[in-house]
Structures are given as C-alpha cells and as structure tokens.
Amino acid sequence: MKNILMVAYYYPPKGGAGVQRTTKFASYLKKFGYNVNVLTVKEEANGLTDKSLNKEIDPQINVYRTDIKETNLLSNLLALRNKRSSKAVSNEESCSNIVVETNSFNYKIKKNLKNLAKKYFLNTYNFIYVPDDKKGWLKYAVDEARKIIKEKDIDIIYTTSSPYTAHMIGYELRKEFSIKWIADFRDPWVANAFVDYGYLTRKRHEGLESRIIKNADKIISVSQPIINEFLERYKNEEKSKFHVITNGYDEKDFCDLSLNASEENDKFTILHNGALYGEKRSPKKIFAAVQNLIDSNKIPKDNIKIKFLGEIGSEHKKVVDFYKSKYPNMIEHKNYVPHEESLKAICRANALLLLIHEGRGTEGIYTGKIFEYIRAGKPIIALVPDGVARELILKTNTGFIAYPSKQDEIEESIYNAYCSFVSSNCSINPDWEEIYKYSRENLTKQLTEAMSEIR
Numbered sequence: 479m480k481n482i483l484m485v486a487y488y489y490p491p492k493g494g495a496g497v498q499r500t501t502k503f504a505s506y507l508k509k510f511g512y513n514v515n516v517l518t519v520k521e522e523a524n525g526l527t528d529k530s531l532n533k534e535i536d537p538q539i540n541v542y543r544t545d546i547k548e549t550n551l552l553s554n555l556l557a558l559r560n561k562r563s564s565k566a567v568s569n570e571e572s573c574s575n576i577v578v579e580t581n582s583f584n585y586k587i588k589k590n591l592k593n594l595a596k597k598y599f600l601n602t603y604n605f606i607y608v609p610d611d612k613k614g615w616l617k618y619a620v621d622e623a624r625k626i627i628k629e630k631d632i633d634i635i636y637t638t639s640s641p642y643t644a645h646m647i648g649y650e651l652r653k654e655f656s657i658k659w660i661a662d663f664r665d666p667w668v669a670n671a672f673v674d675y676g677y678l679t680r681k682r683h684e685g686l687e688s689r690i691i692k693n694a695d696k697i698i699s700v701s702q703p704i705i706n707e708f709l710e711r712y713k714n715e716e717k718s719k720f721h722v723i724t725n726g727y728d729e730k731d732f733c734d735l736s737l738n739a740s741e742e743n744d745k746f747t748i749l750h751n752g753a754l755y756g757e758k759r760s761p762k763k764i765f766a767a768v769q770n771l772i773d774s775n776k777i778p779k780d781n782i783k784i785k786f787l788g789e790i791g792s793e794h795k796k797v798v799d800f801y802k803s804k805y806p807n808m809i810e811h812k813n814y815v816p817h818e819e820s821l822k823a824i825c826r827a828n829a830l831l832l833l834i835h836e837g838r839g840t841e842g843i844y845t846g847k848i849f850e851y852i853r854a855g856k857p858i859i860a861l862v863p864d865g866v867a868r869e870l871i872l873k874t875n876t877g878f879i880a881y882p883s884k885q886d887e888i889e890e891s892i893y894n895a896y897c898s899f900v901s902s903n904c905s906i907n908p909d910w911e912e913i914y915k916y917s918r919e920n921l922t923k924q925l926t927e928a929m930s931e932i933r
Contacts, residue, residue, distance in 0.1 A: 481513045481630055482929075483623065485637040485644050487612055489518040490535055493528030493814060495752065495846035499664060499700075500638055501534045502728055506922035508536045515540040515630055517623055517647075519548075519615060530816040540630070544622045547614030608682045612641035619647045627655055634929060638662040645690045652693055658932050660925075661694040664725075669707045671839025691715060695932045698723050698925070701866045703842030721928045725846050726916040727853040731821055737854060739825045745783045746899040748859065748892075749827035751820050752847045753788040759833050760794055761786075763861060765801045767888040777896055779805060784831075786811040787823055824854045829895040832860040834867055836882050841865030849916050852876045855908050857895045861888060874912050 484504055488496040500516070508514045514536075520543040521527075535541060607613060626632060635657055637648035645661050652659045667687045668680065675683055691697060691712050698721045699705050705720045740747065754761065768784065771777040790798060790811065802809035815823070824830060830851045834843050844867050851858050852870065858877025862868045871877045878894050880887035898905035914920070 480511065481633045482507060482515065483626055483630070483632045483635050484514065484516045485619065485623070485635065485647050486516060486518055487615065487641050487644055488638075489516055489541070490531035491521055491527045491529050493526040493531065493817070496640070496664060497528070497531060498817070498846060499662075499725055501531060502726075502918040503636075503922055503925060504539055505534060505536055506919050507926070508539055509919075510922065510926055512926075513630065514538075515542065515626055515632065517542045517544070517619060517626065519543060519546045526814055528814075528816045530818050540626075542622055542626060544615070544618040546612065546618060548612065608679065609642035609646060609686050610640065612643040613646070615641075615643055616646055616650070620650050623647065623651050624654070627651065627657065632657065634658040634660065634932070636660045636662060638664060639667070640665055642667055642686070645694075646686065649689055649693060658929075659694045660696040660698060660929065660932075661690050662723075663697070663699040663704060666699075666704050666707060666839070666842070669704075669711070669839075671837070688712075695719070696721060696928050698928065700724050701842040701844060703866065707842075718931070721924070723921055723924045723928070724916060725844060725849055726918050726921045727849040728918040729853075731818070731850075732853060735821060735825050737825050737856075739822075740828045740856065743783075743826070743828055743899075745781055746777070746829070746896050747783045747785065747827050748829045748831050748895075749785045749787065749823055750831040750833070751787045751824060751850075752845070753814075754786065754790045754794045754833070759835050760797065761833065762797055763882060763885065763888055764831065764833070764859075764892075765797065767885060767892055770885075770889055771893060771896075776893055779808060782808060782896070784809050785823070785827070787815055787820055789813055821850065824850060824856070827856060828899045829857045829859050829892075830854065830877075832858055832862060832867065832871075832877075834860075834862045834865075834882070836863040843867060844870065852908070852913050852916070855906075857898060857904075857906050859891050859895055861891075874909050876906055876908050876913075 484500060486500040488494065489500055490497060504514050504516055516539060518541065623635075635648050635651055637644040637659070639645050639662070648659050648661060651657060668683050691708060692715065697705075697708060697719055699708070700722070701724065702722050705722050708720060709715075709717060750761070764784070768777070768782065772779045772782075786798060786809075798809065798811055802811065832845065832848060832851065834840055834845065840863050842865065848858075848867055848870060852874045855876070858871055860867065860871050860877050860879045861882045862871070862879060863881065868879055871879055878891035880891045882888075894905060
C-alpha cells in the first residue's frame with residue numbers, strides 16, 4: 479500500500495501543536511516512498527496561522543483544500559473574553575485588587591454563577607455540534623475525497639483527530655469504498671476527562687466513536703493510557719488493532735540551531751513554550767515558589783527571568799500580569815510565535831518549564847512540547863503527576879520533577895536548575911539513545927509498520 483490519503487483539518491499554514499504530527503508524518507512517508515495526498519481545509523484569515531510551516535510541505539505531496547461551513551462562535555467568544563481580560567489589568571494596584579478579590583466571598587459566588595452559565599452554554603453548544611463544530615467540513619471533504627481516491631488509486635486512508643469530524647469522513651469513505659483505514663487519536667474522545675458532554679450528548683458521541691473503533695483497521699494514539707482506555711471499553715476488538723505512536727521532535731528542525739545560545743544569558747532564564755489553558759494548568763505554583771526563593775535569598779530577584787511564549791487563558795493571564803507588574807524585569811509574555819522562532823527561544827533558555835496538573839485523565843498527557851524539550855538537552859522543570867510525562871523525563875534523564883501539589887518539591891526543582899546555571903555545570907545527563915527513539919523519522923517508521931500489518 480503506497481498510495482495514501484491523509485485527512486487532517488490541522489495542516490499548514492494553520493499553526494499550533496496539532497499541525498506538527500500530520501505534517502511530519504506526511505513528509506517522512508514521502509521520504510519512505512509513499513505517494514502522499516493530504517485533504518485539508520482552505521487557508522483562512524481567521525485562526526492560528528504559521529506561514530513558516532509551509533516549507534515543511536514536500537512539493538511532491540498533493541495537497542487538496544476544500545470549503546468548510548465552519549462555526550466560529552466559541553472561538554470568537556473566547557477571543558473576546560481574553561481581550562477584555564487583558565484590558566482589565568493595567569497596573570500594580572489593580573493587580574493587587576484582583577488578588578484580594580479572588581479571596582472574597584462575593585468573588586467566589588460570582589465565579590460559581592459564571593461557571594454554571596459556562597457549563598450550560600457548553601453543554602448546549604456540544605449537543606448542537608456533534609461530533610464537533612467542524613462538522614460542516616464533512617460533505618465537502620467526502621465529495622473531494624471520492625475524486626482523489628479514484629484519480630490517485632488510493633490504498634489507505636489516515637484520519638486524525640481532533641476534530642473528530644475527520645474520522646467521520648474516514649467512516650463515510652470506508653463504507654463506500656471498502657478502503658483500508660487508520661484512525662489516529664491525538665486526544666481521547668468519549669473518555670476525555672476535560673470535556674463534560676452531558677448525558678444525552680455523551681450517548682451520541684459514544685455511538686459515533688464506536689463506529690470508528692469497530693470499522694477502522696488500525697487505531698493509533700499518542701499514549702498508552704488512551705489506548706488502554708479503548709481496550710477496556712472495546713473488549714471484543716483485537717488488541718493487535720491498537721498501537722501507540724507518540725508525538726516527537728524532528729531532527730531536521732534542530733540542525734541549524736545553536737543549542738548553546740543560553741550560555742550568553744546573564745540571568746537564569748526559564749521558558750514555558752506553548753499555550754496555558756484550562757483552569758488547573760496554572761502558573762501560580764511556579765510564581766509562589768520563585769517568590770519564596772527570592773524572599774529566602776536563595777535566588778536574587780535581579781538574576782532570574784521567566785518567559786511565556788504562547789496564548790494564555792484569561793484567568794492565568796491575570797496571575798501572569800500580577801507578577802509582571804510586581805517584577806517588571808522578571809516576567810515576559812509573548813503570544814504565539816512561528817514554530818522555528820519557538821525553537822530558537824528554547825535554545826536561548828537555561829531551563830524549560832512543563833506544567834501538567836494532577837487529576838483524572840492527566841496520566842496519559844505528554845504535551846507536544848515535551849519532545850522538543852528533551853531533544854534540546856536543557857534541564858526541564860516539570861510540575862507533573864504520575865504518568866507518561868514523568869516517566870519520559872525519568873527515562874531520558876532530562877529534568878527536575880515535582881508533583882504539582884508539593885510546593886517544597888517545586889522550589890527544590892527550580893533551585894537545583896538555578897544552581898546548575900550559576901555553577902555553569904550541566905546537572906542533567908540526557909540519555910541520547912533513548913531520546914532519539916522519539917524522532918519523527920523513527921515514529922513514521924512505526925506508522926509504516928502498522929500499515930504493513932493491515933491485510
């Protein structure tokens with residue numbers, strides 16, 4: 479099977495973490511002799527874009543772009559909320575008021591009411607847009623895919639979610655053409671611990687997910703806990719159908735980078751690369767730890783810098799802005815930057831910050847950034863629970879780990895990384911043989927092996 483059609487909503491010039499996986503798979507599949515065809519949506523003015531990723535597309539890869547009847551209501555509301563939040567904090571006095579307010583009874587009542595309203599809105603929204611708000615792509619994509627399958631003599635289809643609409647496209651094509659099909663889950667679907675579908679909506683999702691799992695020839699996901707959950711709920715499916723292929727890093731992306739650029743820093747520089755979203759993935763614990771280290775004279779306030787690269791949710795933005803107001807020379811924040819710029823920022827940092835909160839569903843989360851972190855060879859300050867991320871850092875010996883709920887461990891991790899900076903001695907000894915297993919080229923080989931098993 480050498481003629482493949484990859485169905486992916488997220489593809490350059492769209493930006494963000496979801497783009498990398500399909501883009502790299504497509505590139506290396508082409509290198510391995512596959513005839514690669516990608517079906518995606520037309521380029522938009524709206525949404526996250528990263529024009530620098532266009533050069534990742536091999537000119538011999540056929541890219542087909544279709545229309546989509548897209549609903550941007552939710553993303554527009556979130557953008558408006560973040561815009562209003564950014565205007566709300568402008569000086570140290572107003573920041574202090576916010577911190578005081580968050581501890582008040584009235585604030586907690588308002589927050590609870592706001593959360594109830596938010597939950598009602600999201601439940602209604604999710605009920606209307608099943609499987610997701612990209613379902614307006616289904617008809618356009620299936621119509622175009624029919625032509626591609628016939629013209630390019632397609633042997634196998636690869637669909638990737640989110641959005642889950644991509645899998646519904648694969649399902650419709652499988653019914654019509656009896657074509658081989660791989661469904662790739664970058665996140666859980668029904669079992670996603672961070673989505674509250676509501677009873678009726680969940681039942682609808684369960685029915686759709688079941689169609690995908692039972693009809694696809696292979697199910698791939700980014701971590702073992704996600705696959706384990708599928709195996710638990712679909713006991714009648716053959717275990718050989720399910721495969722773990724993690725995310726990774728691309729060795730080519732690091733060829734022209736100066737990994738020693740951080741040696742020029744006169745301040746200990748911690749970088750968090752990527753978005754901060756969700757109520758629980760908060761930078762509060764990091765700031766509190768740094769504050770304690772400053773107060774105890776372990777780290778001079780003029781000798782540390784904390785940088786955030788990526789979009790930050792409204793609640794976390796208030797926290798960042800408060801400390802930025804308090805320590806204007808310590809805290810920096812810049813919204814989304816092109817992927818190649820983010821890699822350069824990683825090279826300029828002395829330590830890399832990873833935040834994964836404790837709770838149900840987090841044991842299967844790596845985050846996309848962790849693989850580029852381990853390849854950079856910089857100490858990772860990881861606030862992570864038990865799970866795949868913690869195991870990876872331990873296995874590759876690439877950082878200092880603390881449980882998110884253990885403030886003393888967080889302070890110790892930061893201080894150990896700082897001492898490494900001051901002494902100019904690298905305090906970690908990365909296992910490069912283990913790290914190289916996560917190169918995009920090696921991971922694509924795993925994908926080809928999974929495809930070769932389909933009969």
